[in-house]
Amino acid sequence: MQRLLMKSPVAIAILWIGVYLAITLLPLLVLLFYAPPEGRGFWTELSVALGFIGLAMMALQFALTARINRVEASYGVDIILQFHRYTSIVAFGLILIHPIILFVTEPETLQLLNILEAPWRARFAVASTTALIILVVTSIWRQPLKIPYEPWRILHGILAIVIVAFGLAHALGVSYYLSLFGKSVLWGAIALCALLLLIYVRIIKPWFMTKKPYLVEEVIPQRGDVWTLALRSHGHDGMPFEPGQFAWITLNISPFRMREHPFSMSSSAVNPERLEFSIKALGDFTNHIKDVKPGTRAYLDGPYGVFTTDRYWDSAGFVLIAGGIGITPMMSMLVTAVERQDDRPFLLIYASKTWSDVTFREELEELRPRLDLTIVHVLREPPEDWQGETGYVDRELLEKYIPLHRGSRQYFICAAPVMMDAVEAALFDLEVPVTNVHMEHFNLV
Ligand SMILES: Cc1cc2nc3c(=O)[nH]c(=O)nc-3n(C[C@H](O)[C@H](O)[C@H](O)COP(=O)(O)OP(=O)(O)OC[C@H]3O[C@@H](n4cnc5c(N)ncnc54)[C@H](O)[C@@H]3O)c2cc1C
Incomplete structure (x- = not known):
């Protein structure tokens, strides 16, 4: 089995889908082991189930966007980001249906929308759902709304944390299911994984990047308003890659600032110590490549991609x-x-x-x-x-x-x-x- 997994990218890809489904549906499985509480009907149970699945899917978005090389290598960034988009929309639908079922079947729950008087668990739910609505709207209509990429990316990250943290606080506040041992362990584990991923992306990965700096060797003008940025590894052997792959470049600032841009390597994979990126001047970052001075520090996160x-x-x-x-x-x-x-x-x-x-x-x-x-x-x-x-x-x-x-x-x-x-x-x-x-x-x- 292990040999099969090591050899077959398809088997690994299927394995990741299995892991995704298991984590998303696990909260439901735990529910099945416990009898529903007295007086709670089918619709309430269904509503809770949909809410749990939606929240688990949102927590898993941290894993999808953490650029974990093993996951990335199975599908490629395009497919992962498509999956991220579609599953976010599905999670959004489930999270919206969750209260709507309650409002229809138990109209008195509508009072929970009055956030001035509602209990904290309801306030968390309203805050989490509002953040989710803002996240979906600003992501689908970012360009028509003319939101520049960098501020959008920061907003996107903050909203994602708010959605999951407040969603979890809401679930904890409702507490019937979370008081069940299995359930609380499970949600604790999911919350912990989301937190660890955040620490990995924001702290551990940038820290590793600081250990492998590059220096700009030259900037070569090309036809078509393109500049080739040649980087030389500084104190290490460079970044082995497959031709066609790309890396995220941080230029002249600390990788902890998280202001990085993706570019495909345009040079030979035979020489990972000198990497070239040919960059078309199109916007804020790319327009300044021509002014970058030799000796400028750069950091790379990569290689990524299956386009090779x-x-x-x-x-x-x-x-x-x-x-x-x-x-x-x-x-x-x-x-x-x-x-x-x-x-x-x-x-x-x-x-x-x-x-x-x-x-x-x-x-x-x-x-x-x-x-x-x-x-x-x-x-x-x-x-x-x-x-x-x-x-x-x-x-x-x-x-x-x-x-x-x-x-x-x-x-x-x-x-x-x-x-x-x-x-x-x-x-x-x-x-x-x-x-x-x-x-x-x-x-x-
Ligand atoms: C896998 C991949 C490989 C790429 N390879 C090359 C390449 O070899 N050569 C090349 O010239 N361009 C490449 N690009 C495109 C390049 O990343 C963008 O043109 C560049 O990031 C634009 O930045 P800007 O600030 O100059 O432009 P802006 O005007 O700020 O943005 C223009 C558009 O670029 C995208 N963008 C901006 N900033 C980022 C960011 N930090 N991360 C991701 N997307 C961003 C957004 O869609 C934005 O709407 C590649 C993109 C990807 C995804």
């Missing part, structure tokens, strides 16, 4: 489809392949706005003779004498270039969301097996 050719050592070749700055993980895959003398065919379909915008244009040309590499540039605004592909990467263009034996290759897509969706749909249309298509989203929220 290294997971498919038995693939006959690779199709890399990049749009704009989505070229960075592909660049790492290609330079690593060159250094490892990988003789498999690589097809790079690379969409850019103009010819002068093409990041790594010259570097890619240099790779061509050193690798079985076909490059197809697709320009939205081509120069007059342009002989190559133009417009968008669509079904027709893909059909022209991808191999006839679609399933013999692994396909990697990294681009703007609209292009990723279109390319994914086109590949499925062309009967590329769904398990052969891998995507990296640069916008987490």
